[in-house]
Amino acid sequence: xxxxxxxxxxxxxxxxxxxxxxxxxxxxxxxxxxxxxxxxxxxxxxxxxxxxxxxxxxxxxxxxxxxxxxxxxxxxxxxxxxxxxxxxxxxxxxxxxxxxxxxxxxxxxxxxxxxxxxxxxxxxxxxxxxxxxxxxxxxxxxxxxxxxxxxxxxxxxxxxxxxxxxxxxxxxxxxxxxxxxxxxxxxxxxxxxxxxxxxxxxxxxxxxxxxxxxxxxxxxxxxxxxxxxxxxxxxxxxxxxxxxxxxxxxxxxxxxxxxxxxxxxxxxxxxxxxxxxxxxxxxxxxxxxxxxxxxxxxxxxxxxxxxxxxxxxxxxxxxxxxxxxxxxxxxxxxxx
Numbered sequence: 310x311x312x313x314x315x316x317x318x319x320x321x322x323x324x325x326x327x328x329x330x331x332x333x334x335x336x337x338x339x340x341x342x343x344x345x346x347x348x349x350x351x352x353x354x355x356x357x358x359x360x361x362x363x364x365x366x367x368x369x370x371x372x373x374x375x376x377x378x379x380x381x382x383x384x385x386x387x388x389x390x391x392x393x394x395x396x397x398x399x400x401x402x403x404x405x406x407x408x409x410x411x412x413x414x415x416x417x418x419x420x421x422x423x424x425x426x427x428x429x430x431x432x433x434x435x436x437x438x439x440x441x442x443x444x445x446x447x448x449x450x451x452x453x454x455x456x457x458x459x460x461x462x463x464x465x466x467x468x469x470x471x472x473x474x475x476x477x478x479x480x481x482x483x484x485x486x487x488x489x490x491x492x493x494x495x496x497x498x499x500x501x502x503x504x505x506x507x508x509x510x511x512x513x514x515x516x517x518x519x520x521x522x523x524x525x526x527x528x529x530x531x532x533x534x535x536x537x538x539x540x541x542x543x544x545x546x547x548x549x550x551x552x553x554x555x556x557x558x559x560x561x562x563x564x565x566x567x568x569x570x571x572x573x574x575x576x577x578x579x580x581x582x583x584x585x586x587x588x589x590x591x592x593x594x595x596x597x598x599x600x601x602x603x604x605x606x607x608x609x610x611x612x613x614x615x616x617x618x619x620x621x622x623x624x625x626x627x628x629x630x631x632x633x634x635x636x637x638x639x640x641x642x643x644x645x
Contacts, residue, residue, distance in 0.1 A: 559640025
């Protein structure tokens with residue numbers, strides 16, 4: 310008896326904890342929208358949640374009432390009146406669900422058609438997003454620049470995304486700004502998003518795409534419009550020349566071992582290269598598709614052991630020693 314009570318108490322506590330945890334705001338939270346797309350989508354979540362919560366409560370109350378009100382009494386031998394064929398009850402439990410579904414259907418259709426319109430309004434920014442194992446390429450055709458794993462956007466403007474993939478199916482997802490949309494080889498999907506306030510918003514590939522799927526993240530960096538213009542101007546400048554002996558050695562190593570797959574200029578001529586574009590690399594917050602802090606220690610570790618950190622990625626063993634890796638890291642971190 311005591312054991313049953315303990316199990317019941319444990320289940321109750323776990324249920325309460327689960328409700329509490331799902332309400333928490335985390336780095337990738339759909340329930341903490343920061344733009345009009347995410348706000349409309351979460352409004353449908355809340356609408357369906359409260360409708361289903363109301364249905365659950367009403368059904369539970371009726372069930373408990375019937376269980377206690379019409380329970381068999383001691384010594385009772387007759388069968389209570391049955392309700393088969395009661396047309397009013399049948400009408401009730403058909404009409405009420407129909408009304409509830411209509412309440413859910415109308416705003417769902419409205420939001421779906423609204424969000425499906427990813428056409429250029431003339432004031433937004435067009436970006437071609439390409440998913441690759443296991444990183445993201447971002448190309449701004451109107452601005453003539455390309456970058457990787459950090460999607461820079463201005464606040465308050467509609468961002469028109471053309472979603473593509475170069476190898477397998479991926480899924481582009483920034484929970485606080487918009488829902489998921491697949492990137493499919495040989496096909497272009499379209500979506501839009503908008504950030505209402507400056508900040509860094511975490512994104513993630515949401516479609517299993519291989520052994521390092523979980524390590525295919527990215528960041529959306531939302532700037533005030535003036536700061537975004539400054540970022541664009543910075544990206545269009547040629548890469549800075551190395552100022553130290555160590556960085557100069559790193560530049561030589563990059564030219565010999567890395568330049569066939571990576572570029573340090575943001576020019577649109579570099580679109581589609583085998584590896585991520587590294588223009589302005591020293592100003593990035595994260596590295597390796599937003600899974601590690603961008604610092605020298607992590608960068609050296611990545612250069613020396615790319616397969617240990619992200620299994621299955623296409624970066625080969627450069628066959629260099631730690632001193633050369635430090636020189637290469639010094640060069641890359643000074644690209645600002």
